[in-house]
Amino acid sequence: MEVPLLVTDFLDRARKYYGDEEAIVATTGERFTYEEFGDRADRLSTVLQDRGIEKGDRVAVLDPNTHYQLESAYGIMQLGAVHTPLNYRLTPEDYEYLLSDSGTKAIIADYEYADKIEAIRDEVPTEIFITNDADEVEGDWEDFDDLIADVEPDYERPEMSEDDVITINYTSGTTGDPKGVMRTHRTESLHAQLVTIHHEITDDDVYLWTLPMFHVNGWGHIYAITGMGAKHVCTRGVDAEEIFQQINDEDVSFLCCAPTVLSMLDEYYEENDVSTEGDNPMRVTAAGAAPPESVIRTVEETFGWHFRQLYGATETGPLIGTSATRRLIDEDSEERFALKKRQGIAPLATEIEVVDDDGNEVPWDDESIGEILVRGNQVMEGYWEKPEETDEAFNDKREGWFHTGDLAVVNEKGMLSIQDREKDIIISGGENISSIELEDTLFDHEAVADVAVIPSPSEKWGETPKAFVVPSNDDPQNPPVSEDELTEFTRERLAGYKVVHRVEFVNSLPKTATGKIQKYELQEQEWDEEESMVGQG
Known part of the structure; x- marks a missing residue:
């Protein structure tokens, strides 16, 4: 029997079997059962449909980890419309590009971030503007709660195919403009099932949201936690005190996070007397x-x-490697910590190979470096309206495999360990930052004659951007601009997490005979005291 895989099945199942069970602990203090969660999503579907939203229309959501994001996701997808979550740490100019590129017809924005949309609303194709607190927002915005209170949950759900695109998740734009990753009902459903299996999610789990929901749909937990009938505990941000408080108050059993969150919790624990479990x-x-x-x-x-x-x-769901390998890691061994930090092995129904420049798999000797390639049902459909980039991503070294651009070695048990990156990506606190974007920004300063930006080791963030700047007067000892001035220059033009805090003035940059900057030399110099040229935090 073949039954279509649809993301709407997750909330449908939860309502059917867990309708009276608590589904969401909201940041407002409210609590919603699965039936109440579903009713609010239904009412939003009605509101959007009444305003002309149809199957295939893109609807953006700009929201931290609140119940509105969860309700919006299902309210959108129940119409067959395309859920397009946005990073809430970007600039108005970033949103102008994203909304225009996706052709977004409606946006649901949290009151804290709606002003960034208001600043560019006349420049984008968006026609419908909804927020969760209209009284706190300048401009003509409709209020989410008022809208759903005024309608009955009687929308018409269209017929949908598992091959329909149902979400667009934008990459961080590490090699140019951000690319919209198209994900279908099928890819989302199967990646959520993989998350459920490999994270061992059960119906009595209590999941604390620290990972942003916009981040590949929160690694599938929008679906997996919902579909299993488990409980969502929402947050508006990442705060160590609040995390420990929620763990104890709500008896949290599971969370996913960026590594910097664990370092933050470690530091807080050292200075405070707190309980780590409920x-x-x-x-x-x-x-x-x-x-x-x-x-x-x-x-x-x-x-x-x-x-x-x-x-x-983002392109792979994202799950393509996990160290959740209990039989491959001796829990009584001292080496277990080194093994658990590896990127691990492929999950079910997924193939991973690390290949050389000719597309041949490298030996499992923990020394031979190659690019990670992946095949699996959770891999994206392609990039939104970018066929050439899609073709390259799937067919560069080996046809039909997604090319990650990450370089790794493989140990004798098949466990990956990333060593470096082919692309100029800086991963700071779990966020991808484009060195190209930072360089382009710094080049706009009249005192910058040449510049190269690379990842620099950071105890707090794992990596942080560092700029090597050739000053316009060719005198690095007395440049016509200070480090602090360049930092402020980037702060005024970029999202906060992209700001360059480290600047080193130099006479020249290492270059090839054709003029290409040899960033590898700068990286070797910067990471000389580190174990590898990949951030460890």
Whole structure:
């Protein structure tokens, strides 16, 4: 029997079997059962449909981890419209590009971020503007709660195919403009099932949202936690005191986070007398650059949590590697911390190979470096309206495989360990930052004659951008601009997490005979005291 895989099935199942069970603990203090969650999503579907939103229309959501994001996601997808979550840390200019590129017809924005949309609303194709607190927002915005209170939940759900695009998640724009990653009902459904299996999610789990929901749909937890009938605990940001408080008050059992969150919790624990668990045992998954082994040791031995590392990308769901391999890691061995920080092995129904420049798999000797390629049902449909980029991503070294651009070695058990990156990506606190974008920004300053930006090691963030600047007067000892002035220059033009805080003035940059900057030399110099040229935090 073949039954279409649809993302709407997740909330439908939860309502059918867990309707009276608590589904969401909201940041407002409100609590919603699955039936109440579903009713609010239905009413939003009605509101959007009454305003002309149809199957295939893009509807953007700009929201931190609140119940409005969850309700919006399902309210949009129930119409067959395309859920397009946006990073809430960007600038108005970024949103102008994203809304225009996707052709977004409606946006639902949190009151704290709506002003960024208001600043560019006349420049984008968006026609419908909804916020969760219209009284706090300048301009002509409709109020989410008022709208759903005024309608009955009687929308008409269209017929949908598992091959229909249902979400567009934008990359961080690390090699130029951000690309819209198209994901279908099928890819989202299967990646959520993989998350459920490999994160061992059950119906009695209590999941604390620290990972942004806009981030590849929160690694699938918008679907997985919902579909299993487990509980969402929402947050408006990442605060160590609040995380520990929620863990104890709500008996949290599971959270996913950037490695910097674990370092933050470690620091807070050292200075405060806090309980690390409620009534439920805790487990945690980190992604991006792995945290230091000392942090993993603290998480497991001091906090008493079970740790695992995840590897992936927006294009891949993201799950394409996990260290949740209990039979491959001896829990009584001292080497377990080094193994748990590796990017791990492929999940079910997924193929990973690390290949050389000719597309041949490298030996599993933990020394031979190659690019990570992946095939699996959770891999994207392609890039939104970018066929050439899509073709290159799937057919560069080997036809029909997604090329990650990440370089890794593989140990004798098949566990990945990322060593470096083919693309000029800086991963700071779990966020991808484009060195090209930073260089272009700094080049706009009249005192900058030449510049190269690379990742620099940071105890707090794992990596932070550092700019090597050739000053316009060719005198690095007395440049016509200060480091602080260049930092402020980037702050005025870029999202906060992209700001360049480290600047080194130099006479020249290392270049090839054709004039290409050899960033590898700068990276070797910057990371000379580190174990690898990948951030460990």
